[in-house]
Amino acid sequence: MARTISYREAINEALAQEMERDPRVIVMGEDNAGGAGSPGEDDAWGGVLGVTKGLYHRFPGRVLDTPISESAFIGAAIGAATRGMRPVAELMFIDFMGVCFDQIFNQAAKFRYMFGGRAITPVTVRTMYGAGLRAAAQHSQSLYPIFTHIPGLKVVLPSSPYEAKGLMIQSIRDDDPVIFCEHKMLYDTVGEVPEESYAIPFGEAGIVREGGDVTVVAFGRMVGMAEQAAGQLAGDGIECEVIDPRTTSPLDTETILESVESTGRLVVVDEATPRCNMATDVCALVAQEAFGALRAPVQMVTAPHAPVPFSDALEDLYIPDPQRIANAVKSVAGWKR
Amino acid sequence: MSEIDEITLLDAYRMMRTIRAFEERVHEEFATGEIPGFVHLYAGEEASATGVCMHLDARDTIASTHRGHGHCIAKGVDVKAMMAEIYGRGTGSCRGKGGSMHIADLTKGMLGANGIVGGGPPLICGTALAAKHEGAGGVGVAFFGDGASNQGTTLESLNLASVWNLPAVFVAENNGYAEATSSSWSVACDNIADRAAAFGMPGVIVDGFDFFAVHEAAGEAISRARRGGGPTLIEVKLTRYFGHFEGDQQTYRAGEVAHARENLDCLLRFRTRVTERDLLTDKQLDAVDVEVDALIDAAVAEAKRAPRPAPGDLATDVYVTY
Numbered sequence: 330m331a332r333t334i335s336y337r338e339a340i341n342e343a344l345a346q347e348m349e350r351d352p353r354v355i356v357m358g359e360d361n362a363g364g365a366g367s368p369g370e371d372d373a374w375g376g377v378l379g380v381t382k383g384l385y386h387r388f389p390g391r392v393l394d395t396p397i398s399e400s401a402f403i404g405a406a407i408g409a410a411t412r413g414m415r416p417v418a419e420l421m422f423i424d425f426m427g428v429c430f431d432q433i434f435n436q437a438a439k440f441r442y443m444f445g446g447r448a449i450t451p452v453t454v455r456t457m458y459g460a461g462l463r464a465a466a467q468h469s470q471s472l473y474p475i476f477t478h479i480p481g482l483k484v485v486l487p488s489s490p491y492e493a494k495g496l497m498i499q500s501i502r503d504d505d506p507v508i509f510c511e512h513k514m515l516y517d518t519v520g521e522v523p524e525e526s527y528a529i530p531f532g533e534a535g536i537v538r539e540g541g542d543v544t545v546v547a548f549g550r551m552v553g554m555a556e557q558a559a560g561q562l563a564g565d566g567i568e569c570e571v572i573d574p575r576t577t578s579p580l581d582t583e584t585i586l587e588s589v590e591s592t593g594r595l596v597v598v599d600e601a602t603p604r605c606n607m608a609t610d611v612c613a614l615v616a617q618e619a620f621g622a623l624r625a626p627v628q629m630v631t632a633p634h635a636p637v638p639f640s641d642a643l644e645d646l647y648i649p650d651p652q653r654i655a656n657a658v659k660s661v662a663g664w665k666r
Numbered sequence: 667m668s669e670i671d672e673i674t675l676l677d678a679y680r681m682m683r684t685i686r687a688f689e690e691r692v693h694e695e696f697a698t699g700e701i702p703g704f705v706h707l708y709a710g711e712e713a714s715a716t717g718v719c720m721h722l723d724a725r726d727t728i729a730s731t732h733r734g735h736g737h738c739i740a741k742g743v744d745v746k747a748m749m750a751e752i753y754g755r756g757t758g759s760c761r762g763k764g765g766s767m768h769i770a771d772l773t774k775g776m777l778g779a780n781g782i783v784g785g786g787p788p789l790i791c792g793t794a795l796a797a798k799h800e801g802a803g804g805v806g807v808a809f810f811g812d813g814a815s816n817q818g819t820t821l822e823s824l825n826l827a828s829v830w831n832l833p834a835v836f837v838a839e840n841n842g843y844a845e846a847t848s849s850s851w852s853v854a855c856d857n858i859a860d861r862a863a864a865f866g867m868p869g870v871i872v873d874g875f876d877f878f879a880v881h882e883a884a885g886e887a888i889s890r891a892r893r894g895g896g897p898t899l900i901e902v903k904l905t906r907y908f909g910h911f912e913g914d915q916q917t918y919r920a921g922e923v924a925h926a927r928e929n930l931d932c933l934l935r936f937r938t939r940v941t942e943r944d945l946l947t948d949k950q951l952d953a954v955d956v957e958v959d960a961l962i963d964a965a966v967a968e969a970k971r972a973p974r975p976a977p978g979d980l981a982t983d984v985y986v987t988y
C-alpha cells in the first residue's frame with residue numbers, strides 16, 4: 330500500500346524537499362521555529378500548528394523566526410524574491426492579511442506588470458484559513474476570494490495531503506507570487522502521498538468523482554464535504570461530478586465548462602461569504618459561457634453574509650456541510666420549469 | 667502608597683484576586699474540554715490591568731489584546747457575562763458571538779479583547795481623540811504585549827498620539843514572550859520603553875509584579891493625559907503563569923514561572939505589604955478571597971447552564987440597518 334501522511338506532514342515534506350533541492354528556498358514566519366532568545370527548546374513550536382517543525386535543525390540558517398511585524402517580513406520575503414531567493418513566508422492566519430496587504434497586492438502582485446515584464450517575484454505566502462476551530466471572527470475567515478481578485482497573484486487551495494505536497498512544490502518553483510491557503514481543519518487529514526518530489530501544475534482541476542447528473546465545483550475543505558454529499562446522493566440515484574479546481578487563480582475554466590456541458594446542472598460550494606466569492610465567480614463563468622447547456626438554475630452553497638461566530642452552536646450552522654450540499658444538488662436535479 | 671485609602675486597597679485586591687481566580691478556573695475548565703477555541707490567560711499579570719484601571723472611570727476607554735480577560739475585569743465588565751461568553755453562550759457579553767478573544771463591553775469603556783496583535787493602539791488614538799474632543803478629561807489606554815510592540819500599527823500609533831498630543835497611555839505588558847519568542851530577541855532595543863524617546867513622549871519602566879509601582883506610574887501618566895500633557899509609554903515587566911494559549915507545552919521556557927509564583931507574585935506581595943504596614947488585615951483579605959471564589963463558582967455554574975445562541979442569531983448584528 331502506498332504511504333499515507335497528514336496534510337500537515339505533506340506541506341512539511343514539500344518544504345523540506347524543496348529546501349534540499351534549492352538553496353535559495355528559505356522559510357520565515359512567527360515561531361516557524363519558535364524559542365528564539367528563550368532559555369528552553371529551540372524549534373519549540375515549528376509554527377503555531379506545527380507545520381514547519383523540524384526544518385530549523387535540518388536547514389540551519391534557513392528558517393527565520395520573525396517579530397510580529399507582518400508588513401516588514403512579508404515585504405522582506407517579497408523583496409528577497411525579487412533578488413532571486415525563493416522565500417516561503419508564513420502569514421499565520423489569513424485574517425492577518427489586513428496588517429500587510431499593501432506589500433502583497435500593491436507590491437508583489439504588480440511588479441511584473443508595472444515593470445513591463447522585467448521582474449519576477451517568486452515568493453510563496455503560506456496562510457491558514459477557514460472556520461471550524463471555534464477561533465471566532467478574526468481567526469476563521471475564508472478570504473481567498475480577495476486574493477483571487479488581484480491580478481498578478483496566484484491562489485492555491487489544496488484539499489488533500491496529496492495536493493498539499495504537489496501544489497506547495499509548484500508554488501515554490503513558480504515564478505509568480507503565490508498565496509498558498511491551508512485549511513486549518515485539514516491538517517490532520519491523512520491521505521496517500523508519494524515520497525518522491527512532484528509538482529501539481531496550477532490551473533488544472535482534479536475531477537475527484539465522475540458523474541453525469543450534476544456538476545459540483547467545490548473549493549478547499551469543501552471538496553471533502555462535496556464528496557460526502559455525492560456519496561449520499563448516489564444512494565438516491567443522483568450522480569455528481571465533483572470538481573476540485575485546486576487553484577482559484579488561475580482557474581481551470583475548461584474542466585468546469587466541459588462538465589456543465591454534459592450535466593447541465595451546477596452547484597458551487599465555497600466556504601467564503603457569499604458576495605463576490607468563488608461561487609459567484611464560477612456561476613458567472615457558466616452563465617456566460619455555457620448558458621445554453623444549463624437545464625436548471627445554478628445553486629451556490631456558501632457561508633452566510635456574516636462574520637464567523639464563536640459559539641459552536643452558530644459556527645456549525647455557518648459552515649457549509651454535506652447536508653446543505655445534498656439539498657442544493659437535489660434541488661437542481663429535480664428542478665422543473 | 668500611604669495615600670491609597672483602605673477601600674481603594676480592598677478594591678484593588680478584589681480586582682486582582684478576581685482576575686486570578688477567573689483565570690485559574692478557566693484553566694481548569696479548559697482542561698475538561700468544555701471551553702471551545704483559543705484561550706489566552708492573564709494569570710500573573712494582574713497588577714498591570716489593576717494598577718492602571720484603578721485610575722479610570724466612565725470617561726475612559728481601554729483596548730485590550732487576545733489576553734484580555736484581566737483588562738475586561740479591571741474595567742468592570744460583568745464577570746458572569748464574561749464566563750458565559752467564553753463558553754459560547756447566548757447570555758455572554760457578546761451573546762456568544764465573540765468568545766474569549768473578543769470580549770467587550772462598550773458601556774464600560776472596554777473596546778474589546780482583540781484577535782489581531784497590534785489592533786488596539788490605533789483604536790485608542792481614536793478614543794483619545796474623541797475624549798479630547800469631548801473635553802471632559804477622558805483618556806484612552808491601549809494595553810499590548812511585547813510582541814505587539816513590534817507591530818507597525820503600534821509604532822504608528824505612538825507617533826500619531828504624540829503628533830496630535832492625545833490623552834492616551836500606551837501600556838506595553840512585557841511578559842517576556844510573544845508565543846514562543848523571547849522579547850529579549852524580538853525587541854531590538856533593551857527596553858520597549860526606550861522607544862518612547864523616538865516618539866517624543868515619556869517612557870517609564872515598571873515592575874509589573876508590584877501593584878503599587880504600576881499604580882503610581884499609571885496615575886502619573888493618566889493625570890498628565892487628562893491635563894492635556896500628552897501620551898506616555900509605560901512598559902510593565904511581568905510574567906504570564908500559563909502557556910501562550912491553553913495547550914501550549916511551553917518547552918521554550920525554563921523555571922521562570924515557578925520562580926515568579928513563589929517570589930514575585932503580585933497577590934502575595936500585595937498581601938505582605940498591606941498587612942505588614944497595617945493597612946489591611948489578613949482577615950479582610952481572606953474575606954475577599956471567599957467572596958471572589960463564590961462569584962467565580964457561580965459564574966461557571968451559570969455559564970454551563972446558560973442556553974447557546976439560537977440558530978436565528980447566525981446572521982444578525984452584522985449591520986445596524988441593511
Ligand SMILES: Cc1ncc(C[n+]2csc(CCOP(=O)(O)OP(=O)(O)O)c2C)c(N)n1
Binds near residue numbers: 359732843844
Ligand atoms: C497580526 C497578528 N499577527 C500574529 C498573531 C498571532 N499571535 C497571537 S498572540 C501572539 C503573540 C503576542 O505576543 P505579545 O504581544 O507579547 O502578547 P502576549 O501573548 O505575550 O500577551 C501572536 C503572534 C495575531 N493574532 N495577529
Ligand SMILES: [Mg+2]
Binds near residue numbers: 845
Ligand atoms: Mg508577550
